[in-house]
Amino acid sequence: MATAVTIQPERRVDLTPQATLPPPERRETVFDIRGLTARYGGVPAISDVSMEIYENLVTAVIGPSGCGKSTFIRCLNRMNDLVPAFRAEGEILYHGLDLHGPGIDPVAVRRRIGMVFQKPNPFPKSIYDNVAFGLRALGMKDGLDGRVEHALTQAALWDEVKGRLKMSALELSGGQQQRLCIARAIAVEPDVVLLDEPASALDPIATSSIEDLMHELKRDYTFVIVTHNMQQAARVADMTAFFSLSPAGEDGRRSGMLVEYDATQKIFTTPADRRTEDYVTGRFG
Amino acid sequence: MATTSPSLARAAELRRRGRFHPGDAALHGVTLVAALGAVALLALIAWKVVDQARPAMHRFGLHFLVSNTWDPGIHQVFGAAAFIFGTAVTSLGALLIAGPLSIAIALFLTELAPRWLRGPIGTLVEMLAAVPSVVVGLWGILVMGPFVANHLEPWLKHTFGFLPLFGGDPSIFGLLPAILVLTIMITPIVSSVSRELFLGVPQDLKEGALALGTTRWEMIRGVVLPYARSGIAAALILGLGRAVGEAIAVTQVIGGNVAIHWSLFRPGDTLASRIASQYQGATTKLQVGSIAYLATILLVFSLLANVAAQAIVRKVARRQPVIR
Numbered sequence: 001m002a003t004a005v006t007i008q009p010e011r012r013v014d015l016t017p018q019a020t021l022p023p024p025e026r027r028e029t030v031f032d033i034r035g036l037t038a039r040y041g042g043v044p045a046i047s048d049v050s051m052e053i054y055e056n057l058v059t060a061v062i063g064p065s066g067c068g069k070s071t072f073i074r075c076l077n078r079m080n081d082l083v084p085a086f087r088a089e090g091e092i093l094y095h096g097l098d099l100h101g102p103g104i105d106p107v108a109v110r111r112r113i114g115m116v117f118q119k120p121n122p123f124p125k126s127i128y129d130n131v132a133f134g135l136r137a138l139g140m141k142d143g144l145d146g147r148v149e150h151a152l153t154q155a156a157l158w159d160e161v162k163g164r165l166k167m168s169a170l171e172l173s174g175g176q177q178q179r180l181c182i183a184r185a186i187a188v189e190p191d192v193v194l195l196d197e198p199a200s201a202l203d204p205i206a207t208s209s210i211e212d213l214m215h216e217l218k219r220d221y222t223f224v225i226v227t228h229n230m231q232q233a234a235r236v237a238d239m240t241a242f243f244s245l246s247p248a249g250e251d252g253r254r255s256g257m258l259v260e261y262d263a264t265q266k267i268f269t270t271p272a273d274r275r276t277e278d279y280v281t282g283r284f285g
Numbered sequence: 286m287a288t289t290s291p292s293l294a295r296a297a298e299l300r301r302r303g304r305f306h307p308g309d310a311a312l313h314g315v316t317l318v319a320a321l322g323a324v325a326l327l328a329l330i331a332w333k334v335v336d337q338a339r340p341a342m343h344r345f346g347l348h349f350l351v352s353n354t355w356d357p358g359i360h361q362v363f364g365a366a367a368f369i370f371g372t373a374v375t376s377l378g379a380l381l382i383a384g385p386l387s388i389a390i391a392l393f394l395t396e397l398a399p400r401w402l403r404g405p406i407g408t409l410v411e412m413l414a415a416v417p418s419v420v421v422g423l424w425g426i427l428v429m430g431p432f433v434a435n436h437l438e439p440w441l442k443h444t445f446g447f448l449p450l451f452g453g454d455p456s457i458f459g460l461l462p463a464i465l466v467l468t469i470m471i472t473p474i475v476s477s478v479s480r481e482l483f484l485g486v487p488q489d490l491k492e493g494a495l496a497l498g499t500t501r502w503e504m505i506r507g508v509v510l511p512y513a514r515s516g517i518a519a520a521l522i523l524g525l526g527r528a529v530g531e532a533i534a535v536t537q538v539i540g541g542n543v544a545i546h547w548s549l550f551r552p553g554d555t556l557a558s559r560i561a562s563q564y565q566g567a568t569t570k571l572q573v574g575s576i577a578y579l580a581t582i583l584l585v586f587s588l589l590a591n592v593a594a595q596a597i598v599r600k601v602a603r604r605q606p607v608i609r
């Protein structure tokens with residue numbers, strides 16, 4: 001690994017041209033993350049992460065296992081509040097407001113910033129009730145049927161389930177369940193949808209339908225997606241953040257850190273950091 | 286030949302080995318005997334009870350179930366109606382209080398209480414189940430009875446006196462103290478079973494609900510309770526079985542009386558308490574038979590409750606969500 005290696009063209013990831021990426025001055029900042037350090041029981045999982053996430057773009061978070069990708073995006077909607085030993089330092093400004101600041105209601109935060117998980121987690125209820133669940137809880141009951149249909153259509157699931165909305169969601173296939181979870185998340189009209197490896201349990205066809213869906217929906221939403229799959233990051237993301245583990249500190253601990261954050265095109269073709277290059281070309285060791 | 290004979294030998298070894306394992310056979314034998322023994326014991330008990338009850342069954346038939354008399358004197362007329370009534374009122378009453386209370390305790394212990402408090406409180410609640418029922422009954426007489434007679438019942442009468450349930454004179458012994466004692470006895474069971482059920486609700490379902498911006502209560506109502514619903518039903522039936530069968534503590538506080546009335550303040554008797562209080566003094570074959578007849582009713586009910594609870598549990602076990 002010591003010698004400089006030029007990237008072999010055939011080893012590169014296919015890049016779909018990201019014609020949609022606006023120049024920096026036209027990007028609207030949704031999250032402004034400043035010096036975020038997140039700890040579990042005092043042990044930092046990510047240290048000093050600073051980056052901005054932009055509106056109506058897809059931002060991918062990639063990096064080796066255990067580098068704190070899940071920890072990072074679970075900070076963005078305060079999902080980590082549920083972990084008792086969790087503590088965060090630094091600021092996460094959401095449209096200028098610090099999410100961990102005093103007087104911020106985590107329920108209201110999650111209402112604006114939805115989340116889709118790695119394993120499809122439909123409720124053991126009917127398809128309809130899965131989508132209607134959040135709507136009912138949030139009092140968005142006017143035109144419930146229409147809202148459910150709209151969300152399922154947006155999630156590219158409507159045609160497959162329209163005749164059997166009363167069927168248990170657990171009888172759907174994994175890919176359908178995951179699209180149902182996306183429908184459930186967007187039904188309540190959030191601003192941001194966080195996805196933590198949403199396709200890792202799915203086959204390539206289901207995966208590509210979810211990627212298409214993100215392309216479609218990013219006009220209305222801001223997406224942050226964690227993925228292990230670099231092809232996927234290259235295909236769907238406008239911006240890509242590469243996380244890695246820092247070298248062991250004096251206590252011998254390694255924690256996650258942000259190595260490089262840039263336009264996806266740049267990260268996958270001409271990364272500025274050597275570690276990024278090693279990772280995206282598959283030479284990560 | 287050189288290539289086949291070792292493999293042949295190895296195959297033969299397999300055959301020899303597979304023939305007999307003394308350890309397995311012994312295990313099989315012992316467990317089989319134990320299992321059959323349990324079944325035989327149950328059958329034996331049931332048969333013995335029914336056999337004892339035969340004189341009363343011959344004399345009174347099914348009329349026993351609706352007859353509201355218990356006259357061990359010269360007339361020798363017996364009936365179970367008052368005790369069936371007392372059993373129904375006290376156990377349903379206890380269930381009505383213990384059900385919501387237990388669910389609340391279980392929710393508190395799994396979802397709401399600060400983590401450091403969950404272990405100690407959970408243990409304390411379960412220790413309540415370990416208190417011998419005769420001790421609960423004694424406490425019922427010495428502490429709860431006076432409280433009920435001097436404070437609770439007067440207050441109930443004052444506030445809800447227009448209901449026949451709370452009419453009559455406050456008393457240390459009666460249906461209400463029995464209900465309260467039974468509540469204390471079944472709450473630990475129902476709450477610890479419910480707690481297990483709530484702990485079994487997958488974390489990702491709860492996170493899924495919270496990620497939609499629901500409050501903790503909405504999450505509990507929408508995900509946790511529906512997920513645990515049939516399990517809770519089974520726990521309640523188990524609690525009911527326990528309440529129906531409880532004899533000692535109830536006997537200590539219920540007062541003993543053959544009557545069907547609406548006042549919870551007045552004394553009564555349950556099937557179990559009547560059996561416990563009368564068996565020693567039974568003189569005639571017919572009276573012993575009648576007591577055994579009460580026991581038969583109790584046995585049938587308990588078995589039914591148990592079977593129902595198990596059927597529900599089995600249904601729940603099958604319903605575990607599968608991700609495909």
Ligand SMILES: Nc1ncnc2c1ncn2[C@@H]1O[C@H](COP(=O)(O)OP(=O)(O)OP(=O)(O)O)[C@@H](O)[C@H]1O
Nearest residue numbers: 040041045064065066067068069070071072083256
């Ligand atoms: N609930 C938790 N309690 C304690 N430590 C945790 C918890 N969740 C994560 N960690 C630790 O934080 C570090 C980062 O974990 P995280 O799940 O964020 O990594 P990741 O990048 O998402 O990994 P993967 O790609 O395998 O999903 C790990 O060392 C992990 O052990």
Ligand SMILES: [Mg+2]
Nearest residue numbers: 069070071196
């Ligand atoms: Mg992860």
